Amino acid sequence: MAEVNGRYGKTKVRVVRVRKTPPKSAGAGPWHELMEVEVETLLEGSFLEAYTHGDNGRIVPTDTVKNTTYVIAKKSNFDSIEDFGLALMRHFLSRHSHIDRVTVTLTEKLWNRLTVSGKPHEHVFSATGPEKRVATCVGSRSGPYSVTSGIEDLKLMKTTQSGFEGYIVDEYTTLPPAKDRIFCTKVDAKWTYGAPLPEGQFHLLHDKIRDSMMEVFAGPPEGGEYSPSVQETMYKMGLRAMEVCPSVQSVKLVLPNIHHFPFDIGRFGLTNQQEILYPTDDPSGLIECEVTRARARL
Ligand SMILES: O=c1[nH]c(=O)c2[nH]c(=O)[nH]c2[nH]1
Numbered sequence: 001m002a003e004v005n006g007r008y009g010k011t012k013v014r015v016v017r018v019r020k021t022p023p024k025s026a027g028a029g030p031w032h033e034l035m036e037v038e039v040e041t042l043l044e045g046s047f048l049e050a051y052t053h054g055d056n057g058r059i060v061p062t063d064t065v066k067n068t069t070y071v072i073a074k075k076s077n078f079d080s081i082e083d084f085g086l087a088l089m090r091h092f093l094s095r096h097s098h099i100d101r102v103t104v105t106l107t108e109k110l111w112n113r114l115t116v117s118g119k120p121h122e123h124v125f126s127a128t129g130p131e132k133r134v135a136t137c138v139g140s141r142s143g144p145y146s147v148t149s150g151i152e153d154l155k156l157m158k159t160t161q162s163g164f165e166g167y168i169v170d171e172y173t174t175l176p177p178a179k180d181r182i183f184c185t186k187v188d189a190k191w192t193y194g195a196p197l198p199e200g201q202f203h204l205l206h207d208k209i210r211d212s213m214m215e216v217f218a219g220p221p222e223g224g225e226y227s228p229s230v231q232e233t234m235y236k237m238g239l240r241a242m243e244v245c246p247s248v249q250s251v252k253l254v255l256p257n258i259h260h261f262p263f264d265i266g267r268f269g270l271t272n273q274q275e276i277l278y279p280t281d282d283p284s285g286l287i288e289c290e291v292t293r294a295r296a297r298l
Pocket residue numbers: 164175228229230231257285
């Protein structure tokens with residue numbers, strides 16, 4: 001005997017939504033808002049006879065999943081990818097009683113409103129990147145809905161106030177201790193909200209959490225703050241995110257350490273105080289951390 005489990009849906013559904021609202025001032029044109037998002041929706045439920053017997057009677061076609069993504073984009077007046085994902089998830093759970101669980105994963109490519117002659121333009125935007133906003137919304141019939149939000153591909157570099165010393169030295173160690181080095185990384189941060197979900201607030205919270213983590217990475221504007229390792233800095237970033245947003249239950253960070261080696265200009269009679277460097281993409285350090293809120297004692 002064999003057991004079967006399966007889920008299916010549509011991936012890489014690309015949606016651009018232009019939200020059109022009335023002019024902000026007399027004589028101005030309508031005010032547009034732009035969102036570009038790639039959506040993946042996966043369904044689980046009582047349709048396994050499609051796998052075992054070729055019976056498609058309980059299959060919502062993946063083509064319909066794609067079309068529904070565009071319809072919900074039009075019908076639901078969402079402010080954030082999280083609210084879009086929740087609307088899509090709720091649609092499938094309420095429409096089809098045999099669907100038990102829906103997972104919607106959204107990746108937003110960011111656009112900035114263009115400033116022209118010092119004024120924000122009503123309907124012209126410039127692409128930013130490679131930073132992306134991401135979210136995964138999971139809804140099951142039996143349990144609470146869950147939302148994990150995050151940032152991917154945000155490249156950061158700190159040109160001082162970082163070092164790495166005091167590590168294990170053995171016969172294979174060549175790394176010199178550093179009191180001053182470059183700290184360059186590409187932030188992948190994911191945080192999970194607890195119940196009740198902050199629906200309608202995700203956009204604001206994203207900015208608040210992102211800012212709080214950037215503040216920790218950077219330190220104060222004058223003088224910054226010394227980072228003794230990627231490990232310590234990312235732990236503090238996770239802690240701060242939970243501090244500024246009480247509904248965040250855990251934060252997971254994955255930070256590569258993108259190495260920048262000082263180029264040896266000493267050979268030419270010049271000194272190099274972390275001024276002339278060569279970056280290497282491969283290999284990089286890869287450092288992960290998950291910080292979870294301690295449960296209150298009963
Ligand atoms: O912040 C760092 N953490 C490490 O674990 C490590 N290892 C290494 O070679 N350089 C660094 N830097």
